[in-house]
Amino acid sequence: MPTVVVASPKGGAGKSTTAILLGTELAHAGASVVMLDCDPNHSLTLWADRGPFPDRIEVLSNVTESDIVKTIKQYDTDGQIVIVDLEGVASRLVSRAISQADLVITPMRATTLDATIGVRALQLIAEEEEALDRKIPHAVVFTMTKAIRSKQHSGIAESLAGQGVDLIEPPLMERAAFSAIFEFGGNLRTMPAQGNMDAAIENAATFAQAVYKRLTEGG
């Protein structure tokens, strides 16, 4: 089953939020999901400890540089989707995880700083594709976007699209429910209402569906 790696060397880009929304929505849609927490801040583990823990999800904590490849290998073959949440730094752990990915998602806020640093992940993927002689599908998702799209957002999106970067639609908008999931644990359907929950659920589910589409199209 596919391995989805959520990677950006930029901290605060929304990697853990993206990983949790993707994992919980895929699990809600019927998939078994194994989430690997490779972030020394243990964001996924903190979320998992809040409970109630959703069905069909397993979180493995403290996955490190030395065991990332064998851990992915262990779960890559037994009917589950593996989601890897990486730390927000440029590290060897990131290189190793990307080498094992079926899809790399780079979350990026629609700011010049995020785009500039986030692009380093895309450069790394390109280098690894060449080194490994294998296509590594990858896509960018904009995070914490506003209802009204800024000029900066449009400019960055246009620039990335112009370079052939796959942009996942919809972006993950800035929503109270997305940040509160770390406070309440569980998924968007089990947590107490935070803002417009129907819109938040639809946003996360449509995003997960877009990722699922990419996973089923590959091969």
Add this chain to the structure above:
Amino acid sequence: MSDGKAFNIDLGRLKSREKDRSPQAIEKAERAGEDLGFVAREAQKRRGRRPSPRTGQVHAKVMPEISDEIANEAKRRGVQQGVIIEEAWALYKEKSGI
């Protein structure tokens, strides 16, 4: 609040690509990353011998031939002299019913 499934997962359609997990392939990926600043950042394991847990000390003077025998036996077995003394003490306790 919506509770229905927005979409259904067909597990049969999810495909995992063949990946090279050989040490050579991982090394290639690492080298590609290092050129872009993706380097090892985890604390490396401490080098050298680990500190001994034997921190207690006895102050014993013994006859020269006994100290030689203890030293030779410890050397032969590749253990600290304290291990021999610990074993002797265990035998003593057993014999004395301590």
